[in-house]
Amino acid sequence: MRTLVQIILWLGVGAATALAQSTPHEQRARSIYKELIEINTTDTPAGSVTKASQAMAARFRAAGFPEGDIKVLGPAPTKFNLVVRYRGTGAKRPMLLLAHLDVVEALREDWSFDPFVFREGDGYFYGRGTSDDKGMASQFVATLIRLKEEGFTPDRDVILALTADEETGDFNGASWLVEQHRDLVDAEFAINEGGGGTIRKGKYVTNEVQASEKLYQDFALKVTNAGGHSSLPVKDNAIYHLTNALARLSAFEFPVQLNEITRGYFERSAEVESDAAVAADMRAVARPTPDAAAAARLSARLPYWNSMMRTTCVATRLGGGHANNALPQLATANVNCRILPGVSVESVMKTISETLADPAITISLVNKATPSQAATLRPDVMNAVERITRELFPGVIVVPVMSTGATDSLYFRNAGIPTFGIDGTFGDVDDVRSHGRDERVGVKQYFEGLEFQYRLIKALAK
């Protein structure tokens, strides 16, 4: 998933260290990647996550992992997940590597070539899932096999979970595993998709660590009225009730409320912000009590910064009336909210209701949101990411982020397992193709990401 609003940073520095290619380890990673891409794992009759889980289980078996540490399990025939345990000394509690195997449907006629045939060309790997999320899955599989071959003994068990139905479908593997088989996936912390390196205008700029997600919630607003002949208007008009109330909502702003992650984001971003006034404002909002004037200036400058600092609610749809010559019997609106982690849906609903300030308007929930707790940034994880980023991508800064889209991390965070979106495979912020046509990942970037994951897992497991 790279649908999160990407950070905008103005200073691009550093280029990636060129890594030697085509080591046996890289060749194996490539073949695992190819195998995964060529197994259709869409939520359609043609797709099966189970097939992909079984194929990866076979890889682990061949690499000598004990049968008892390889589990293929799930709640529906085509939705089996894979959980593999790489045993450590047990000195520390386990860490979990999480990647989803399912992909968004891709149609041959929409693509320049078959989306389920792995293809290398013009410096890219092409195929459905190359970026979301089979690149990461293949890197995890290849890395655990490599560590096993090297005789690496971690201080903690390293658990790998490759799961179903992150994108769509009724059998979300991450939530199923955490609820039904907590013992298999229980960990001190977890690494998942959702973060990653950004390339801007050809330059490697930031490596994002995603530790938090905003919550998506739609509210339906509705006013009903007896209506009547439009030649005899009355003050009690459904459309006016609604539009006047929406005008009040448009003027309302939720309070500025930073958390550890967004504070870190502004602090870090200030380091590379070329406009001194903006940098000063970033530092001012990052203080324990955010400076209100600075926050207002940043909000006005960039919607993304505004969205980082507060819960937002905005009218996105409007409907009403049934004839040009009749008083409206109905007026409706949809209000879409992106709620900060830790803020309850109920409190937002109450605030909206108070702001609309009209008892004629009823408000109801359109969707059932899953609350999403933020993860506390762990020094061991952050230090490892910082060090390895410095080693592999000199000049790139590590930035904690809160994303506006959701990943499976929320199920683990909500279960008390801090989960971080970390990915050393850099991608161009202006060329995001996940869920789209001709999805691809740079060949060089894929192998850099592979090396990044190897160093990261080794560092965190010791």
Ligand SMILES: [Zn+2]
């Ligand atoms: Zn994804």
